Structures are given as structure tokens and as C-alpha cells.
Amino acid sequence: MNDAPRLDHQVCFALYSASRAATAVYRPLLEDLGLTYPQYLVMLVLWEAEPKGVKELGVDLGLDSGTLSPLLKRLEAMELVERRRSAEDERRVEVHLTPAGRALSGKANAIPQRLAEAAGLSAVELEQLRSTLERLTDALHSSR
Known part of the structure; x- marks a missing residue:
């Protein structure tokens, strides 16, 4: 046995x-949609509520900055998101959907x-x- x-x-x-x-x-x-699965997860979080701070996004997805940063760079290059410094706190970087990023949500429904x-x-x-x-x-x- x-x-x-x-x-x-x-x-x-x-x-x-x-x-x-x-x-x-x-x-x-x-x-x-032109997305990988990790990129899709980022977009899901942003479609739910944006803008999101980069740190918040990492917490929501359980990703560290070393994994999240390249994802965001690629999504930015695809013109789906843009990162901007917060007007209230310049240390905070927020991720915003572009019009193309918002439009993509309809295709993902x-x-x-x-x-x-x-x-x-x-x-x-x-x-x-x-x-x-x-x-x-x-x-x-x-x-x-």
C-alpha cells in the first residue's frame, strides 16, 4: 500500500x-481585444473605478510594482491608459483610462x-x- x-x-x-x-x-x-490576461485584469479594475493610484492597483490585483509597471507601460503604449501625477499629492501616480480604454469595455462585456x-x-x-x-x-x- x-x-x-x-x-x-x-x-x-x-x-x-x-x-x-x-x-x-x-x-x-x-x-x-489585443490584451493579455494580466492586462485584462488591470483594465477590469479601471473599468470598475478610475482613476486608481498605482499602489492601489497593485493591492487590488495582488501585484508588486515590478510586475505592474511593465503592464502599465504596455497599456500606455497601446493608448488605453495614461499615468499622471495626482493634483492633490504629486507623490501619487494615478492611472486613468483614455477614451480608447473606456471604449474597449464595451467589447469586453x-x-x-x-x-x-x-x-x-x-x-x-x-x-x-x-x-x-x-x-x-x-x-x-x-x-x-
Whole structure:
């Protein structure tokens, strides 16, 4: 009898596999928008509320400045966002959507529905999964 841990019993592997599968579904949808998945995440945060400080954006996405800065530079080069010093606090850099960045949100509206269709889960099941994953993430962050 082998008591070694099994790959197919590991939550971490199930999460990893699901993440890779979801990203694979997103890839062609995002190619139509000219975005990578990390760029899409930045745009989602900004479509929800902008401007956002660079630090706030990093906290929202769980990204450090070394990862976020190149993403923002690329989005700026694509003329979807622009970074500006805050009028109230010149130490604070804010990220603003450009008109092209705002317009792109309309083209992205169908993406969540397409992922839901690909997942074959009901809206209720997807919401339960998202909620469970958020609780898992919070618990794991708290355990460090």
C-alpha cells in the first residue's frame, strides 16, 4: 500500500489546472481585444473605478510594482491608459483610462458570459465557486 500523496487528490493541483484551463479559454477572447490576461485584469479594475493610484492597483490585483509597471507601460503604449501625477499629492501616480480604454469595455462585456458557457456551470454555481475561492484566498493569506 502506497501512502504517498496523490496528485489527483491535491487541491493545489485542481486550482492550478482550473486556472490554466480558464486562461486558455480567455486567450482567444482577449486576443480579439489585443490584451493579455494580466492586462485584462488591470483594465477590469479601471473599468470598475478610475482613476486608481498605482499602489492601489497593485493591492487590488495582488501585484508588486515590478510586475505592474511593465503592464502599465504596455497599456500606455497601446493608448488605453495614461499615468499622471495626482493634483492633490504629486507623490501619487494615478492611472486613468483614455477614451480608447473606456471604449474597449464595451467589447469586453461578453467575456464573462463566454467563460461561464465554456465552464458549463450555472450562474449560481459560478458565484458559489467564486465565493469559495475568495474565502480560500483570504484564509491562506491570513495563515502566513
